[in-house]
Amino acid sequence: MSGERGAEPVLRTVALRKTYRSRSGPVEALHGISVEVRTGELFGILGPNGAGKSTTIGILTTLVRPSGGSASVAGIDVVRDPVRVRARIGVVSQAGNLDRELNVLENLVFRGRYFGLTASAARRRAAELLERGGLAHRSRAMVTELSGGQARRVAIARALMHRPEVLFLDEPTAGVDPQTRISLWQTVREYQRDGLTVLLTTHHLAEAEQLCDRVAIIDHGRVLACDTVSALTTRTGGDTVLTVRYDGPAQDLTLPELPPGVRKTEVDGDRIRVFAAHTDGLLGGLITAGAARGLGVRDVTTVTPSLESAYLALTGKEYAG
Ligand SMILES: Nc1ncnc2c1ncn2[C@@H]1O[C@H](COP(=O)(O)OP(=O)(O)O)[C@@H](O)[C@H]1O
Ligand SMILES: [Mg+2]
Numbered sequence: 001m002s003g004e005r006g007a008e009p010v011l012r013t014v015a016l017r018k019t020y021r022s023r024s025g026p027v028e029a030l031h032g033i034s035v036e037v038r039t040g041e042l043f044g045i046l047g048p049n050g051a052g053k054s055t056t057i058g059i060l061t062t063l064v065r066p067s068g069g070s071a072s073v074a075g076i077d078v079v080r081d082p083v084r085v086r087a088r089i090g091v092v093s094q095a096g097n098l099d100r101e102l103n104v105l106e107n108l109v110f111r112g113r114y115f116g117l118t119a120s121a122a123r124r125r126a127a128e129l130l131e132r133g134g135l136a137h138r139s140r141a142m143v144t145e146l147s148g149g150q151a152r153r154v155a156i157a158r159a160l161m162h163r164p165e166v167l168f169l170d171e172p173t174a175g176v177d178p179q180t181r182i183s184l185w186q187t188v189r190e191y192q193r194d195g196l197t198v199l200l201t202t203h204h205l206a207e208a209e210q211l212c213d214r215v216a217i218i219d220h221g222r223v224l225a226c227d228t229v230s231a232l233t234t235r236t237g238g239d240t241v242l243t244v245r246y247d248g249p250a251q252d253l254t255l256p257e258l259p260p261g262v263r264k265t266e267v268d269g270d271r272i273r274v275f276a277a278h279t280d281g282l283l284g285g286l287i288t289a290g291a292a293r294g295l296g297v298r299d300v301t302t303v304t305p306s307l308e309s310a311y312l313a314l315t316g317k318e319y320a321g
Contacts, residue, residue: 044212090159256285
């Protein structure tokens, strides 16, 4: 593994665009995505379904052709030199795609052989990775016999057979239970500690928040913000967000005098959102204001400063990942 933390970015996209041709017409998946990932980072692309996460990863891993802009891995352009790019990256797609005809060990060894390892080097590397992933006891198991978490760990190990510099994980924990998710996070972190750069996509706010060094929030093919979680939270005000949902439209409410510390309020359909340093004592006034218009309160939520409150501040809507 080469490069230093904080040196030239190992991944770079500049104004990346993608238009898919489909039977129902063109689909504009990316409208200019620019991100940089530094060597050794654990970087997350966070966004709801259809945001363009898989398309971005697809371009960086040479599987999807961009319609505009550029993308490079370790300075190598993905369109001009896809073969050299592929030698440097490991990819775990959203589907996982282990070979179901082969057992766990064979899945890894075949991949090693494909990348030019000798049979004995491939077996050594596979054994090492299976040990590392806590999978040594499953090496003779068929893929169909694995739990969801084990299958994902095998897919990650397989992607690392040729010692890539960068690991791409497209929604590595989608569809697994919370406990498995946390243990997969640990596995990913351990690989990163060994010097691997990791780019993952996720639609889970908590995953981006708890796992990643830096996060790019994307939606509708655009980067809304890109920074560390704490910088995103501070930059967007670092407020607590109190949301009151009424049983009818909230736009005609006369709001009570709001105490100091309230930075802004937003009306969104049946709800009012208050962004404030602290939300003590706000709720009573909002209930009274509703009652004055014959509105009852359906529910109340409080989001403390976090990636979730940052998302609310950036987009003006709840995150619906
Ligand atoms: N092969 C394709 N043909 C047409 N449209 C596609 C194709 N792949 C993705 N899209 C569309 O591009 C947009 C972005 O998709 P995708 O990158 O898969 O998002 P995400 O991974 O964030 O869910 C969506 O509107 C999706 O429907
Ligand atoms: Mg996807």
